[in-house]
Amino acid sequence: MPHRPTNQRKSTVTVSLLFLSAISVLLISLCVSISLGAKFLSLETVWTAVFQYNSTLTSHQIIHELRLPRVIAAAVVGAAFAVAGALMQGITRNPLADTGVLGINAGATFMVALSFALWPGLPYASLMGLSFVGAVLSTCFIFVLGSAAPGGLSSIRLTVAGAVVAAMLSSLSSGIAIYFDLSQDLAFWYAGGFGGMEWRHLKMIAPVLLITLILTMPLARRISLMSLGEEVAQGLGINIRWTRLLALTVVVVLAGVSVSAVGSIGFVGLVIPHISRKLVGVDYRLIIPMSSLLGAILLVLADLGSRIVNPPEELAVGIMVAFVGVPFFLYLARKERRAL
Numbered sequence: 001m002p003h004r005p006t007n008q009r010k011s012t013v014t015v016s017l018l019f020l021s022a023i024s025v026l027l028i029s030l031c032v033s034i035s036l037g038a039k040f041l042s043l044e045t046v047w048t049a050v051f052q053y054n055s056t057l058t059s060h061q062i063i064h065e066l067r068l069p070r071v072i073a074a075a076v077v078g079a080a081f082a083v084a085g086a087l088m089q090g091i092t093r094n095p096l097a098d099t100g101v102l103g104i105n106a107g108a109t110f111m112v113a114l115s116f117a118l119w120p121g122l123p124y125a126s127l128m129g130l131s132f133v134g135a136v137l138s139t140c141f142i143f144v145l146g147s148a149a150p151g152g153l154s155s156i157r158l159t160v161a162g163a164v165v166a167a168m169l170s171s172l173s174s175g176i177a178i179y180f181d182l183s184q185d186l187a188f189w190y191a192g193g194f195g196g197m198e199w200r201h202l203k204m205i206a207p208v209l210l211i212t213l214i215l216t217m218p219l220a221r222r223i224s225l226m227s228l229g230e231e232v233a234q235g236l237g238i239n240i241r242w243t244r245l246l247a248l249t250v251v252v253v254l255a256g257v258s259v260s261a262v263g264s265i266g267f268v269g270l271v272i273p274h275i276s277r278k279l280v281g282v283d284y285r286l287i288i289p290m291s292s293l294l295g296a297i298l299l300v301l302a303d304l305g306s307r308i309v310n311p312p313e314e315l316a317v318g319i320m321v322a323f324v325g326v327p328f329f330l331y332l333a334r335k336e337r338r339a340l
Contacts, residue, residue, distance in 0.1 A: 015280055015286060018279050018280060018290070019289070019290065019293070022290065022293040022294060022297070023293060025297055026075065026293055026296055026297050026300070029297050029300045029301055029304070030071055030075065030300060031043060031046060032304065033067070033071045033074075033300050033301070033303065033304040034046050034063060034067045034068065034071050036304060036307070036308055037062075037067065037307050037308065037311070038307065038311040038312040039059075039062060041059055041062065041063060045059050045060075045063070046063055048060070049063035049064055050063070050064075050068070065198075065199075069197050069198055069199050069201070069202045070194040070195070070197040070303065071300060071303065072202060072206070073194050073197045073201075073202050073205070073206070073261070073262065074194050074296070074299040074300045074302070074303040074317075075296035075299065075300050076202075076205070076206050076209050076210065076296070077194075077205075077209070077258045077261065077262055077265075077299060078268060078295040078296040078297070078298055078299030078300065079209070079213060079291075079292035079293070079295045079296045080209045080212070080213065080254040080255065080257070080258045080295070081099065081254070081255065081258055081265065081268035081269050081272075081295055081299070082268055082269060082272035082273065082276075082291040082292060082294060082295025082296075082298075083213055083216055083254060083288055083291050083292050083295065084098075084099050084250075084251045084254040084255040084258075084269050085097070085098040085099060085268065085269020085270055085272065085273050085291070086269070086272070086273035086276065086284070086287055086288060086291045087216065087219070087223060087247045087250060087251050087288075088101055088102070088251055088269065089227075089273050090223040090224070090226060090227045090247070090284060091158075091223060091226055091227075091243070091244050091247045091248070092158060092159050093226075093227055093229070094159055095274065096270065097159065097270075098266070098267070098268075098269035098270040099251060099254075099255035099259075099269050100162075100166060100266060100269075101158075101159055101162040101163065101166070102138070102139050102142055102158075102162045102166075102248070102251065102252070102255075103138040103139065103141075103142055103162050103165040103166035103169055104135045104138065104139055104251070104252060104255040104256055104259060105135075105166070105255070105259050105264040105266070106138060106165070106166040106167075106169035106170045106173070107134040107135045107136075107137060107138025107139065107165075107169055108131040108132065108134045108135040108138075108256060108259040108260055108264065109131075109134075109169070109170070109173050109186070109190065109259075109264055110134055110138070110169040110170075110172055110173045110176075111130045111131050111133060111134025111135075111137075112127060112130065112131050112134070112186065113172075113173040113176040113177055113182060113186055114130075114134075114176060115127055115130050115131075116176075116180070116182045116186065117176050117179075117180040117182060124196060124201065125200075125201070125204065127260075128201070128204070128205075128260040128261055129260070130260075131256075131259060131260035132256045132257055132259075132260040135252060135255065135256030135259060135260065136252055136256055138165060138166075138169060139248065139251075139252045139256075141165060142158070142161045142162045142165050143158075143245075143248065145161040145164075145165065146158045146160075146161040146162075158244075173186070187316075190263065190264060190318070191263065191264075191316030191317070191318040191319060192262050192263035192264055192265035192316060192317050192318040192321075193262060193263060193306065193314070193316050193317045193318075194262055194303050194317060195314055197261070197262070201261060204261075205257050205258075205260075205261045208253065208257050209253075209254060209257055209258065212250060212253045212254055212257075213254070213292060215250065216250055216288050217285070217288060217289075219243065219246060219247055219250065219284075220283075220284040220285040220287075220288050221284070221285060222238050222243045223243070223247060223284045224282065224283055224284040224285070225238050226238065226240065226243060226244075227282065227284070255269070262317070263318070264318065265299070265317055265318045265321055266318060266321065266322070266325060267321050267322060267324065267325020267326070267328070268295055268298060268299065268321060268325070269295075270325060270328070271298075271324060271325050271328045272291050272294045272295045272298060273287060273291050274328075275294055276290040276291045276294060298321065298324070299317065299321070302317050302320040302321045303317050303320075305320045306319070306320050
């Protein structure tokens with residue numbers, strides 16, 4: 001018995017150091033991302049632009065009007081995608097699950113394609129709203145479809161229904177894009193990016209995402225028990241259906257708002273939760289905050305990479321993330337096949 005407290009303290013210290021390290025890396029990434037770009041700006045300039053803004057200086061205008069909103073958006077959206085993926089993997093018990101399983105990305109993109117075809121010239125804010133509506137409607141349809149089968153909604157039915165609806169909506173989006181010649185207009189939404197992000201957009205999405213991220217923490221313990229199996233969770237007094245509905249609602253808000261603002265950026269919700277579990281274990285009270293930090297770091301660095309690879313041109317952020325996500329997805333798929 002005398003060794004248990006020591007080991008417990010050591011584990012707590014290790015986890016605390018991991019969180020401090022993640023926070024430090026995120027802060028450094030934010031500073032570097034604001035400093036680097038088509039035009040290099042020193043960290044001293046960044047500091048004065050943030051805390052002593054002078055609207056007459058071009059360098060301060062670049063930082064305040066262009067780089068700050070997109071870098072902050074990258075951090076917030078990265079955290080949202082990562083936490084949404086972690087929740088999806090927890091409630092479906094599927095290590096390959098992310099927000100694409102629910103058809104959220106496909107629903108949002110379909111509504112954007114429909115908007116470009118029927119109402120060209122809509123302002124960016126209106127497109128964001130319609131995109132979010134598409135994400136919500138597609139998720140509701142998947143929920144109803146999965147619940148219609150005998151026995152009610154289960155993790156497997158949810159995954160299958162989501163895959164079917166996502167494939168259908170993606171095909172419809174492609175058909176609309178071809179028929180109305182919208183391929184160039186939809187390129188941003190397929191690949192994702194932060195180039196059009198402004199303060200007015202950030203003021204709309206950031207409060208919603210941050211509040212929702214905070215509200216995920218009361219669900220953490222229930223998701224931890226659900227990830228062990230539905231029978232185990234029910235035996236411990238967890239209402240499976242209610243918990244799944246709450247988690248899905250949170251996922252729809254996190255991913256729907258994010259996709260509506262920056263387009264469909266894949267793999268963040270797939271890769272980051274696995275890394276978080278490797279670092280802090282299987283307790284979602286630790287996985288959720290760690291995923292939010294790592295997701296923010298990933299998209300901040302991906303956005304930085306998209307700007308410095310071929311300046312002054314920008315690559316899509318989704319391409320930069322795919323360089324990490326695709327190999328990791330193949331690794332997980334191969335690992336799961338071996339487990340079977």
